[in-house]
Amino acid sequence: MPTMDSATVYADCVAGLSNAALSAKFSAATQAVKDEADLYAVRAAASELHLFQAAAWGDGDQLVLQDLTKSEFVGLYDGQMSSTNGNGRNHYDRLRMTELGICPFCGFGHVSTLDHFASKARYPAFSVLPINLVPACADCNKGKGSAPIEAGSAMPHPYFEESRIESDTWLFCDVLQTQPVTTSYRAETPAHWPAALSGRVQRYFSELELAGRYAVQSASHLANIKAFLRKLMPDELQWYLSRKAVGFPYPNTWEAALYAGLLRSPWFMQEGYRL
Known part of the structure; x- marks a missing residue:
């Protein structure tokens, strides 16, 4: 389980935005994002992530939280977290580090990326949420896909599954x-x-x-x-x-x-x- 504070990760990513209007929109949504993150932790622990409404496939203009769109949340991750020049890149690198650099999904692949357990294409509000980001090899990352999470169709969550x-x-x-x-x-x-x-x-x-x-x-x-x-x-x-x-x-x-x-x-x- 990542120990970093999700609010800090979010704030660092927002701070890197050069568009003042977009930065203001994200800042105004800080409490709403925190509330969703807290609810994520509760539902993940109960294997109930399927209760979140999945975003439509390919509709980048769909509103996700307040007046923030799916494309804007995905862009926050792509531009500020996974990008080598992003203001939140240090969090990305910390999350990607595992003991020996081995993928926790398969147990032998080399970690090369972060997998969005609830995919950012369907659940963009969790794009930069640390407990939704799992270090993974390329094969496992692609194998998981980006389908909506449905009751009875989820995989074990590496951070929340029973021991x-x-x-x-x-x-x-x-x-x-x-x-x-x-x-x-x-x-x-x-x-x-x-x-x-x-x-x-x-x-x-x-x-x-x-x-x-x-x-x-x-x-x-x-x-x-x-x-x-x-x-x-x-x-x-x-x-x-x-x-x-x-x-x-x-x-x-x-x-x-x-x-x-x-x-x-x-x-x-x-x-x-x-x-």
Whole structure:
């Protein structure tokens, strides 16, 4: 969760505007923007962002808050936050920083941009709201799209989702009997989870096309360790894979699921690892 003050980010972006009339319009809307930001936090925590009215597609002149239009809100982000010369660029850079620079959506892509969780095309009032901006790789940013958020169609919000999405195992990897060895990934949520939570995870897995992307990652990884594994005796292989499987802090990364899947495969443990 970003710790920066949303009002400060908004004020810095507005301060960079050269058009005095536009700057005055944004300044006059400060309280309305703050109220919307506070409501965003409440609704995001309850998985109710769908309650916000989505803007029409392509209508830049649509009024969003007071007398501010969709194009003006989007322009504030493009011109003052994401632009290298923008007055709010320092906030953009801080938000984009993650540990190791890895995308939190897929867990392996390099962060290259900020994703508007509620897209700025549909929810422009949140264009520069820090808790709506998530560091992402280019593939995940494009995969999320810009469709309106509807009840029962949302993905997990990285800042607000329940913690069990990381602690409970729901990502599984199945080993395919091929040469070279390949894998197949699936999302299978725990039976005790609420249907809404399971739905969000399934949509996340599907919309970002993680099954195929994770399979590519695991194929590359297996190719890199193939020569090492071939040298191991069966008991050494069991020990090595067991240690690797429990060595990841979160069970739902492609690599943690891979090693758990390798251990579950009698074929791989007996002969597949030598192919």
